[in-house]
Amino acid sequence: MKKTVKYLVSIGLLVLGFVVFSSFFMSVPNAKAVKFPYRLSGLTERQAAAHLLSRFTYGATPGEIDQVVKSGLESWFNKQLEASLPDDSLNQMLAKFDALKLNNAEIVSEYPKGNQVLRMAISDGVVNKDSVNKNRNAYKDVLKKYMDDNGMKPEQELYREFINQKVLRSAYTNNQLQEVMTDFWFNHFNVSITKGDCAQFIPDYERDVIRPNALGKFNDILLATAKSPAMLYYLDNFSSVAANNDYMAGRGLMRRQIMQNTAVIEDTTQRAKLQKARKTQGINENYAREVMELHTLGVDGGYTQQDVTQAAKVLTGWTIYPMGQYNKGVKKAVDKISSQRFEKAGFVHDGDFLFNSNRHDNSEKVVMGKHFGPDGGYQEGVNLLAMLAHNPSTAKFITKKIAVRFVSDNPPQSLLDKMSKTFMEKDGDIKQVLITMVDAPEFWNASAVREKTKSPFELAIGAARSLHAEITQPYQLYNWVNKMGEKIYYYQAPTGFPDKGQYWINTGALLNRMNFGLALASGRIPGIRIDLAALNNHHEPESAQAALVTYCQLIMPERKLDETIKHLTPLLNDPTLMQKVDEASANTPPAQMQQAATMDNMAVQDSGDMKGRGKGLKNKKNNFIAMQNNGGDNSMLSQVVGVIIGSPEYQRR
Amino acid sequence: MVRRGFLKSGGLALLGVGLMGGIPGFIAEAAAGEKIISPYKKRKTLICIFQRGAMDGLMAVTPFTDDYLKNARPNLFMSAAKTGNNSPLIDLDGRFGLHPSMKAFEPMFREKRLGIVHGIGSPNTTRSHFDAQDYMESGTPFNKGTASGWLNRAVGLLGHDALTPFTAVSMTSAMPRSFYGDNPSVSISNLQDFAIQLRGNQSGANLAARSFEDLYDKTTSGLLQQTGKESFDAMKMLQKTDLKNYKPTNNAVYPNSALGNSLKQIAQLIKMDVGLEVAFAESNGWDTHFNQGTDNGIFGRNVADLSNSMMALWTDLAAYQDDVTVMTMTEFGRTVHQNGTGGTDHGRASCNFILGNAIAGGLVHGNVKPLAVENLEDGRDLAVTTDFRSVFSEVADKHLGIDNDHVLFPDWKGDRIGVMRS
Structure with a gap:
């Protein structure tokens, strides 16, 4: 018996070993015998690793260059393309965010919009309609109780969790490239929390539409965005209805069902709305225009206004399946329609997406010379998007945008040609496009290295990574990102944030970048804990000058730092510095003691019994590395690190 | 390029230095540029x-x-x-x-x-x-x-x-x-945010500001160098005025x-x-x-x-x-x-x-x-x-x-x- 178990175990181990072994080989089909061509540009392996990390992560963590060199640059990159590294500690951090596990229907029910809550409360008889008119405050408590009783939460909490998650994930995921690409595609297919109708669907949009497709085929991500509630609402296609069809005549399958079931619609406001809605609807070109101009072909991609109008007709009927408490009447009615009847009528119900054939324009359409329909139904739209995804203009437009993101604001044409060729030949496979990019000498050229300006988000997350920060209040970092000019998820226009240095660097924003560096390094951002001594393995630098050099190299590895060090040196030698620091330390009023992560800083203080040996440090025990008070870390080291984070060199990647 | 127009460098003497008691750099440089008629028009x-x-x-x-x-x-x-x-x-x-x-x-x-x-x-x-x-x-x-x-x-x-x-x-x-x-x-x-700030440590902030100004002045990135200069000029401009204790004219409320x-x-x-x-x-x-x-x-x-x-x-x-x-x-x-x-x-x-x-x-x-x-x-x-x-x-x-x-x-x-x- 015992023997059998042993036997089974060893077989199991063998099988496991084989799986691991084979997966190792399976996992590197893209691995090249040849190395990335960085030597051509005179880069050392370490410099090349630094460049690679600057392009495909949110910033190198201390020691990460060593790891990449050790595993081999090509192997590291392939692992990143696979995006399947374990993320246990991150997942543990995210486990507490309940909202992030919900699907759209659950979100709509649990985080309803304020006005919907009010209407539901009125319809449920909890709030008297007349009291609404008289005194707003009187029913606020009632509403809050109503929400609690029904398991509803304020919508704002949803966005807070979502943003907290984004900060943590970007800072800590091992699959950095996937997250960087998620950011890229989100911005490319931008939607915005500023548009109330689409806001609730954005967490799902990033989680289920963008991230899983971020390293897939372009056609897949295009189709997935087209069918997502966030995009359908953001660019209005959900409401687009053909001018002449059953829907407008009130003969549609869904409409009949809904109107027959009006009894189930308790909310009279909503019923009136439904009856009225038909009159005000018609074709809406917004999505059709932007899908060509911004998502695929580009503004000069070879389409006309006529094509836009025709494409809009192709996409009529692409809408959202009813969901949520507020829509429960409609949903009930529609749910009653059997799938056979649905299918027979040409409807397509796929998750949150609904193709409502009654709203679709059944006539024949022509877009860029290609015919769609008549009576092609849902498939017309699928074919249209596939046609757009495979157009040479799209290949050029998308690959240029990728090159601008990962190479420089003005990538060389020779590189763009290679990338768009791959895009066309490999069916819009994003991984293959990225491989072509890093295999090209242009990627490693001196004109690309450090030529990108970090966006505020890249700066904040990168700084947290550079300093090995422990983030317990991610929203605090988000607030700084916002202050520096990148309110992520709130960019209003469908263009997304412009990806160029000039956009990010303006006077107000630049000062805030400097202030961010100072606040972060001095421990003044609540919930962002850093330990500067630990960063250098608690080795005490020999002198102030040595500390400057050491920390510059730790934070900005593999760069030419002569200039930065030279211009920071006077800071160390300022004869009045210590006096000023002391004063600041002594003068910090109690009012400012509240927020900073004081406990954490105290630990540094205890460890910092080094003797100041640098110029200007004489007789000033502790000041250099551990000048703390409850308002934050006022040591010169924190000051130096703050200036490094805010320095021009650190703004580049 | 429109954006950086006011940073055109030129060798002309500053206009009106004595009059205004110190003109910020960007205005002085703008004055030296070709298209500017008078910075204080x-x-x-x-x-x-x-x-x-x-x-x-x-x-x-x-x-x-x-x-x-x-x-x-x-x-x-x-x-x-x-x-x-x-x-x-x-x-x-x-x-x-x-x-x-x-x-x-x-x-x-x-x-x-x-x-x-x-x-x-x-x-x-x-x-x-x-x-x-x-x-x-x-x-x-x-x-x-x-x-x-x-x-x-x-x-x-x-x-x-x-x-x-x-x-x-x-x-x-x-x-x-x-x-x-x-x-x-x-x-x-x-507008008061237009400054280098370090809560509870103003002298530290002032020191850092000097380092930043020096670093940005010497950086090889044109964009960062120019914007850095603008930023510090703008900051100094605003610091000349007591923003916090502003008294509106004519008792405007x-x-x-x-x-x-x-x-x-x-x-x-x-x-x-x-x-x-x-x-x-x-x-x-x-x-x-x-x-x-x-x-x-x-x-x-x-x-x-x-x-x-x-x-x-x-x-x-x-x-x-x-x-x-x-x-x-x-x-x-x-x-x-x-x-x-x-x-x-x-x-x-x-x-x-x-x-x-x-x-x-x-x-x-x-x-x-x-x-x-x-x-x-x-x-x-x-x-x-x-x-x-x-x-x-x-x-x-x-x-x-x-x-x-x-x-x-x-x-x-x-x-x-x-x-x-x-």
């Missing part, structure tokens, strides 16, 4: 106020002789005649009455320095706040993909390079859609509100002569679906804030009035009929206010027909009879000298209605 400033949420134009400026309106709004309609305890409308011209909470505007209207355009709005019939604001701010009512905002394009059309970092300032925490684009602009909600605070800071910038030409501020809370009120109430408080803030600015800027125009805008108006909850729903046309010495003031411009159903848009809303672009382009032209409508409002070909005196 007073510049015109256009201040735009966006009333987010859609102001009920029919309550702000009521056609009080219209019985259709009276019938459509049994609880909201106000009259110009004194009835009971309610304050009556301020009769402007026998047909239109100004909301009593905007009494601060009355003298300006009588002096013909305040103009009103009624029936103004967008040709796009959307009644979505988001879409309508987006279209109005991009200035392209039928194109969502327009990357830039109309005020940013206006900055590019000023006819000279941006003189200072303060050419275009939005007093908002995030860049508004109107300001999106490549021309230099700054968004900041509090700004309402203690977001808008009042924004306009106060805009006035400070104008008085500091830092080259402000386009300014932007926001006013919120106009989406009055519930319990809108009449002479008192939500709407009354909103228009009081709007008018009192604008008039405080105007009083404060007594010496600068010839150079300043203030214009309000809102994404759409509200339904002619009141709704079931004491408010109004999303409609079409609204009205706007333009304040300045060159305004064809004392008039309610535009075309408001009797509010009979057949005259209403979709049978329910005040019809848009004046395209917002007509008014915006005229004000931009006459006040800022921007006459390139083709760039400012690319798809628009239309006539102006004479809101500015020619």
Whole structure:
């Protein structure tokens, strides 16, 4: 018996070993015998690793260059393309965010919009309609109780969790490239929390539409965005209805069902709305225009206004399946329609997406010379998007945008040609496009290295990574990102944030970048804990000058730092510095003691019994590395690190 | 390149150093540039106020002789005649009455320095706040993909390079859609944030500022070097003034509100002569679906804030009035009929206010027909009879000298209605 178990175990181990072994080989089909061509540009392996990390992560963590060199640059990159590294500690951090596990229907029910809550409360008889008119405050408590009783939460909490998650994930995921690409595609297919109708669907949009497709085929991500509630609402296609069809005549399958079931619609406001809605609807070109101009072909991609109008007709009927408490009447009615009847009528119900054939324009359409329909139904739209995804203009437009993101604001044409060729030949496979990019000498050229300006988000997350920060209040970092000019998820226009240095660097924003560096390094951002001594393995630098050099190299590895060090040196030698620091330390009023992560800083203080040996440090025990008070870390080291984070060199990647 | 125009280097001696007691570098360098005539030539400033949420134009400026309106709004309609305890409308011209909470505007209207355009709005019939604001701010009512905002394009059309970092300032925490684009602009909600700061450690901040200035001065990145220089120049410029203890001129009293605070800071910038030409501020809370009120109430408080803030600015800027125009805008108006909850729903046309010495003031411009159903848009809303672009382009032209409508409002070909005196 015992023997059998042993036997089974060893077989199991063998099988496991084989799986691991084979997966190792399976996992590197893209691995090249040849190395990335960085030597051509005179880069050392370490410099090349630094460049690679600057392009495909949110910033190198201390020691990460060593790891990449050790595993081999090509192997590291392939692992990143696979995006399947374990993320246990991150997942543990995210486990507490309940909202992030919900699907759209659950979100709509649990985080309803304020006005919907009010209407539901009125319809449920909890709030008297007349009291609404008289005194707003009187029913606020009632509403809050109503929400609690029904398991509803304020919508704002949803966005807070979502943003907290984004900060943590970007800072800590091992699959950095996937997250960087998620950011890229989100911005490319931008939607915005500023548009109330689409806001609730954005967490799902990033989680289920963008991230899983971020390293897939372009056609897949295009189709997935087209069918997502966030995009359908953001660019209005959900409401687009053909001018002449059953829907407008009130003969549609869904409409009949809904109107027959009006009894189930308790909310009279909503019923009136439904009856009225038909009159005000018609074709809406917004999505059709932007899908060509911004998502695929580009503004000069070879389409006309006529094509836009025709494409809009192709996409009529692409809408959202009813969901949520507020829509429960409609949903009930529609749910009653059997799938056979649905299918027979040409409807397509796929998750949150609904193709409502009654709203679709059944006539024949022509877009860029290609015919769609008549009576092609849902498939017309699928074919249209596939046609757009495979157009040479799209290949050029998308690959240029990728090159601008990962190479420089003005990538060389020779590189763009290679990338768009791959895009066309490999069916819009994003991984293959990225491989072509890093295999090209242009990627490693001196004109690309450090030529990108970090966006505020890249700066904040990168700084947290550079300093090995422990983030317990991610929203605090988000607030700084916002202050520096990148309110992520709130960019209003469908263009997304412009990806160029000039956009990010303006006077107000630049000062805030400097202030961010100072606040972060001095421990003044609540919930962002850093330990500067630990960063250098608690080795005490020999002198102030040595500390400057050491920390510059730790934070900005593999760069030419002569200039930065030279211009920071006077800071160390300022004869009045210590006096000023002391004063600041002594003068910090109690009012400012509240927020900073004081406990954490105290630990540094205890460890910092080094003797100041640098110029200007004489007789000033502790000041250099551990000048703390409850308002934050006022040591010169924190000051130096703050200036490094805010320095021009650190703004580049 | 427009953006960095004010950083053109030149070897000319600084103009007016003795006079001004130290001119910031960017002005001195601008003076040395080719196109600049005189850095201290007073510049015109256009201040735009966006009333987010859609102001009920029919309550702000009521056609009080219209019985259709009276019938459509049994609880909201106000009259110009004194009835009971309610304050009556301020009769402007026998047909239109100004909301009593905007009494601060009355003298300006009588002096013909305040103009009103009624029936103004967008040709796009959307009644979505988001879409309508987006279209109005991009200035392209039928194109969502327009990357830039109309005020940013206006900055590019000023006819000279941006003189200072303060050419275009939005007093908002995030860049508004109107300001999106490549021309230099700054968004900041509090001017005092324009500094190197380290809470509880000012001397540390000062030291760091010196290091930063040195580092940015020596960096090899042109963009960072130039913007760094601008930033520190701008910071020093603002530090010359005691922003915190600002005393408005003529005892002007700004309402203690977001808008009042924004306009106060805009006035400070104008008085500091830092080259402000386009300014932007926001006013919120106009989406009055519930319990809108009449002479008192939500709407009354909103228009009081709007008018009192604008008039405080105007009083404060007594010496600068010839150079300043203030214009309000809102994404759409509200339904002619009141709704079931004491408010109004999303409609079409609204009205706007333009304040300045060159305004064809004392008039309610535009075309408001009797509010009979057949005259209403979709049978329910005040019809848009004046395209917002007509008014915006005229004000931009006459006040800022921007006459390139083709760039400012690319798809628009239309006539102006004479809101500015020619």
